[in-house]
Amino acid sequence: MFFGGKQKKGDPLQERIDCLIGPGTSIEGDLIFTGGLRIDGAIRGDVTVSDVKAGTLVIGDGGRIEGDVRVSHVIVYGEIVGTIYATGLVDLRANARIAGDVHYDALEMQAGAEITGHLVKNKQAGAAA
Template sequence: MFSRKKQPPIKSLIAQGTRIEGDVHFAEGMRIDGEVVGDIRAGSEQPSILVISETARVEGAVHADHVIVNGQVVGPVHAAELLELQPKAKITGNVHYKALEMHQGAVIAGQMCPVAVLVEEKPPLKLASNGQ
């Protein structure tokens, strides 16, 4: 779904020194450098990316297609496509992901739950016979 070239644009920023108390809903892309106490959820109409920077702290559930963490999250993280944990990431809570990229130094204190990928059941193969 995501290539390095076609990520959604980051249109929203919660700057360092800013604290938001309450749930946050966003579309396409968001970067957090400050603090959020509440759930963060991307809209489902289009692909989404959420960047939680080294200076950021989130207390609440996180939901987006592509989640990049280099700060602190206290709560569950749900990445519908890709979860990237950079070296200073610290997550206290369960993580749910389709694909995971974890750098040395990142910490998860919780369960790692890969999202089940539905695989189409294929019909059994029939061996070719020699006609006997």
């Protein structure tokens, strides 16, 4: 498994990449994907998984998103300027740069990663306010 940890049975964290936006590629507009998506280029627009229960987004070292991100899991090596809404894991690697709020269920953050914004833990269903 290329994410380095043990995957729980039934966990939708994708091990494979179904689509790649390569270096030097830039997209203007919203992007909706299924499965696993890796971005090494630039996106100016929102990035959303079509089924929020099962979709992993990987932002490579040179990857950049200017827009909101709505996924189940996100692994960031690059940069996001916008709000992250993740129903599962947000994994920020050492060079990750986030300018916006991060809504998460689980969070891993390596030394060197930066967030300019708020961390917001998702409320569990049935939890008291």
